[in-house]
Amino acid sequence: MRRILPVLLAVLTLTLGGCGYNDFQRLDEQVKSAWSEVLNNYQRRADLIPNLVATVQGAADFEKSTLTELTNARAAVGRIQVTPDMVNDPEAFKKFEDAQARLGGALTRLLAVAENYPTLTATKQFGELQAQLEGTENRITVARGRYIKAVQEYNVLARQFPTNLTAMMFGYKVKSNFSVPDEKAIAAPPKVDFSKQKP
DSSP states (O other), X not given: OTTHHHHHHHHHHHHHHTSOHHHHHHHHHHHHHHHHHHHHHHHHHHHHHHHHHXXXXXXXXXXXXXXXXXXXXXXXXXXXXXXXGGGGOHHHHHHHHHHHHHHHHHHHHHHHHHTTOHHHHTSHHHHHHHHHHHHHHHHHHHHHHHHHHHHHHHHHHHHSXXXXXXXXXXXXXXXXXXXXXTHHHHHSOOOOOGGGSOO
């Protein structure tokens, strides 16, 4: 019996080494880290919006509906309870993604409307805020890219054989990932109509 026990332990160790348990731990931590980076950059954007709104409100006759839309979108994002486990809840993740998309759209519209106010866009404060927002949007894009890659690696491990058996045994579920907002619109080729151009 004493001779068989070391052999059984060696076989058990080799079997567990190939089960993917440690890989799940490593990749789960990568996903959490990437998710934290995404949240950090979205929070930076949300923190810049009150300063932008205050700057824009100073412009005479600025479209109030645009400011209201941005303020409401930011408030909707703030009402979402964000947790590390959100990546394991597709419904909560989708709500978060939709709220961030609405906020991004409202911010884009505000900046587009601001172009109609040259005295506003010429101010140093507006220019600095616009530059900070552009930098933040770039950081959001990079952070989302890292998150997408981390989730892809994790999800492949959770779905492939034999590690999918470990996933089932320990409850490792596929994690939510960002989606393309309107895939059909992106897939459609652009329509060009030269008949409306002036000679």
